[in-house]
Amino acid sequence: MAKNTYKQDEILEEPFDIRHLLRASSYIKKYQKRMIIAILLSSLGGAFGYIAPMITQHALDVAIPDKNFRLLFSLVIALLALYTGSIIFVTIRSKIMVEVSQNIIYDIRKDLFEHLQKLPFQYYDDRPHGKILIRVVNYVNSVSDMLSNGLINIVLESFNLLFIVIFMFLVDVQLALVVLCGVPILTVFMIWIKNKQRKAWQAVSNKNSNLNAYLQENIVGARITQIFAREDENAQIFQDLSQDCRRTWNTAVRYSNLVWPGIDAISVCVRAAIFLFGLVIFGEGNKSLGTIVAISSYASFFWQPIMNLGNIFNNFINNIAYLERIFETMDEPVTVSDKENAKEMPTIRGEVTFDHVAFSYDETKKILKDVSFTVKPGESVALVGPTGAGKSTIVNLISRFYNVDSGRVLIDGQDISEVTIHSLRSQMGIMMQDSFIFSGTIGDNIRYGKLTASEDEIRKASRIVCADDFISRMPEGYDTEVRERGSMLSQGQKQLISFARTLLSDPSILILDEATSSIDVQTEKALQTGLNAMLQGRTSFIIAHRLSTIRGCDRIMYIDDGGIMETGSHEELMAKKGYYYKLYTAQLEEVHKTA
Known part of the structure; x- marks a missing residue:
């Protein structure tokens, strides 16, 4: 077409x-x-x-x-x-x-x-x-x-x-x-x-x-x-x-x-x-x-x-x-599909490696150029940088929503192009900025990623991400019917439901792509405890506009010009006074101006 x-x-x-x-x-x-x-x-x-x-x-x-x-x-x-x-x-x-x-x-x-x-x-x-x-x-x-x-x-x-x-x-x-x-x-x-x-x-x-x-x-x-x-x-x-x-x-x-x-x-x-x-x-x-x-x-x-x-x-x-x-x-080619002899992905420990990865959406511009890094199991990594730099592209490649142009993406030393897509993605939790809500009950939306989940499991996941309070106040609680795209819910409520849905699937690798962008500061502070629980023991990649939310990450990568310009902890990057330092201080000044 x-x-x-x-x-x-x-x-x-x-x-x-x-x-x-x-x-x-x-x-x-x-x-x-x-x-x-x-x-x-x-x-x-x-x-x-x-x-x-x-x-x-x-x-x-x-x-x-x-x-x-x-x-x-x-x-x-x-x-x-x-x-x-x-x-x-x-x-x-x-x-x-x-x-x-x-x-x-x-x-x-x-x-x-x-x-x-x-x-x-x-x-x-x-x-x-x-x-x-x-x-x-x-x-x-x-x-x-x-x-x-x-x-x-x-x-x-x-x-x-x-x-x-x-x-x-x-x-x-x-x-x-x-x-x-x-x-x-x-x-x-x-x-x-x-x-x-x-x-x-x-x-x-x-x-x-x-x-x-x-x-x-x-x-x-x-x-x-x-x-x-x-x-x-x-x-x-x-x-x-x-x-x-x-x-x-x-x-x-x-x-x-x-x-x-x-x-x-x-x-x-x-x-x-x-x-x-x-x-x-x-x-x-x-x-x-x-x-x-x-x-x-x-x-x-x-x-x-x-x-x-x-x-x-x-x-x-x-x-x-x-x-x-x-x-x-x-006949439209399924460019991202299982290879003929693809095998099941073993239980993921969480080591993620980019081995000289290059990628472009079309022939006009390379988004990533020869990117290499390794993330240890259980490590939390924040991706920051200007719009269009390739932050979302990196997490999309980890989830294998696209194939790399060259190089390899490995999880626990296994090239993800050699395993079945279902066995890979079923062990990953992905939260996008656009929290899509299907028509049906709130409970069904949370259960979407784990159909066998019990009511107790749904409520437990919701309490951890601070969604249980507002859901319980709904006319029918978890049985409340929501319309297509969740039109009766606020954007923040939709994101909290999506958090519960992701947590319920118990992923080995967690990806949060601007997942807290529509949640107010007070709710985000309350949610931080739940987020810490979600991140515990899981390899996680976090993209966040508010840099204050990623200060506690083990590592921060500044992405721009098709590659990783600098990497380190918040303290290390602030001491370098490089790209991240300029971005962080500029955002702080903006906050002070609007305060």
């Missing part, structure tokens, strides 16, 4: 590629028996319907002129039976295909979602989440209908067309040829309209994707919008995107609305020709009224499968592009 924004259309103009269809066949094979049954039922239902005009012809040419009411009554009963049977078969077929379609949706969406969960952070950093979402929801819905009903309808409409032509020729060869004379006219019309229609509906899809991307972004950033009073500007952007959707939709519908009138006009002309040729040109009295009515009925039927096949073709062209986008997402 190409890097994109809500301002840019996705290019969905793809040639028909049979490879995508062949790849999709794996989702169809599981349900091929049910699809064959559906085809047989539809064929029978269609055949019953096409026999009806022949019965009508017999009634008009034989039963009514001979006043044979017994035969007429029998023909009426036969018509009712045929129509009833047709309705029953089509209804059963529809039920089967609804189930097949939903099963295909489930299978594709499951595979797509499982793959999305394995993709690296970089994938989500580069793309609007709304455009990823539209692939999982809209595109899968559309493609599933093509893979189920679309393929079946191609077979059915082809059979229908064949049945109609056969029945027409059985009734009258000359009038059947009159009907077929309209096919070249229809072919030219359909080629012209379908090309316009396909491009128009692809434009609709593009604009809907853009709107979806902006809507998702705006909902997530609703608070920022109101903070900066951007409601009017954002409303104008949304209005412009909505107008694009409306404009492209109206254009597409305009072309679609031409199909029925165009085909109906050709159909009327053909039926008029049937009566003209039947009553005048082929000689008066040579064609019976029943024959003309029957052929006229078949002529009405004749155009429907042709139009349906045109719609199916158009649908296939659009959905092959969607299918390509779905497979493009599924």
